[in-house]
Amino acid sequence: MKKMINPRLKRALQRLFLAMLALFVFTLISACGSPDSNTTQGNENGKLSVTTTIGMITDIVRQVGGDHVEVTGLMKSGVDPHLYKASQGDINKLDRADIVFYNGLHLEGKMTEILEKMAKKRTIVAVSDGIDRSKLRNGDQTGTEYDPHIWFDVSHWMSATKSVRDTLIKHDPAHEAQYRSNAENYLRQLEELHQETADKISSIPxxxxxxxxxxxxxxxxxxxxxxxxxxxxxISTASEPGTKDVTDLRDYLVANQIKAVFIESSVSRKAIDAVIEGARKKGHQIHNGGELYSDAMGAEGTVEGTYIGMVRHNVDTIVSALQ
Structure with a gap:
């Protein structure tokens, strides 16, 4: 004979089951839910936690964010962003950040897809987005729609600075005044750098x-x-230059009596050395004009480890070699 369950006990068990189910669902949502893109998490010091890709952007965030931001840069001195592969540690740094800033325009190569997927869950900003596309240079045969090296026009880097400023203010309105003041000071320095660069380059015959x-x-x-x-x-360093590239450049330099070429801190000098040697065999002496910082800045803690210091180093090196 089937044993009947007391109705009162049955109702109590049902209520207990529903309460446990609700607790389980709440715990699951809390564990899996992503932070709202407009909400500041902050780190244990109460500062905005920001992760950046290239050093030039890291420097902007430090200049504008000041004491209210803790920034972690993924790519250090000498690192080529075109070839960079994100490690699991990098993914964790990106995932823990309140804001992620990157260059965009496919500069970050293999990381671009990761960043675009993460953008669905958190604030990820391409600093190049603030630049009018009509002012961008076209890409090349590698499939890059635009040239991503926007920091070499200081006026474009001023636009990137404004993008960082506005994003920090949106996420931390309590410190808007400081962000605006810091940005204004930095933009003034960049304006001076822009004019200084133009004046120095114009001094070359x-x-x-x-x-x-x-x-x-x-x-x-x-x-x-x-x-x-x-x-x-x-534009990208993903493929090696061919023999014809070396030969064509060598012949141009010989024909036009160009006296200097430059190596880059984040790119192998092997091919450039081949051009120099090829010109020498044709009776034309070309010297190494010096090392330029292109896709990465100098070492942390050095003058060249800042954007302004990097640009000044490049300009002075170019002018010294070509005058």
Missing amino acids: EEGRVLVTAHDAFGYFGDAYNIKVMGLQG
Whole structure:
């Protein structure tokens, strides 16, 4: 004979089951839910936690954020962002950040897809988005729609600075006044740098105003400051230059009696050395004009480890070699 359950006991068990189910669902949502993109989490010090890709952006955030931001840069001195692969540690740093800033325009190569997926859950900002697309240079045969090396035109980097400023204010309105003041001061320095760069490059005799580097990173620099730019590789360093690339560049340098070429801190100098040697065999002496910072800044704690210091180093090196 089937045993009947007391109705009162049955109801009590049902209520207990529903309460336990509700607790389980709440716990699951809390564990899996992502932070709202407009909510500041902050770290244990109460500062905005920001993760950046390239050093130039890290420097902007430090300049504008000041004491209210703790910034972690993923790519250090000498690192080529075109070839960079994110580690699990990098993913964790991105995932813990209140805000992530990156360059965009496919500069970060293999990381771009990761960043775009994360953008669905948190605030991830491409600083290049604030620049009018009509002011961007076209890409190359690698499939890059635009040239991503926007920091070589200081006026574009001013736009990037404004993008960082506005994002920090949106997430931390309590410190808006400080962010605006810091940004205003930094933008004033960048305006001076922009004019200083133009004046120095114009001091090079026009016929010798040719900048030859390992890859085509300085196009914006050439457009902004009136200097012809030639890169042995294309916009990206993902593929090696071929023999024809080396030969064509060598022949141009010999024919036009260009006296200096430049290596880059984040790109192998092997191909540029081949150009120099090829010109020597044809009776034309080309010297190494010096090392330029292209896709990465100098070491942390050095003058060249800041954006302004990097630009000044590059300009002074170019002018010294070509005058």
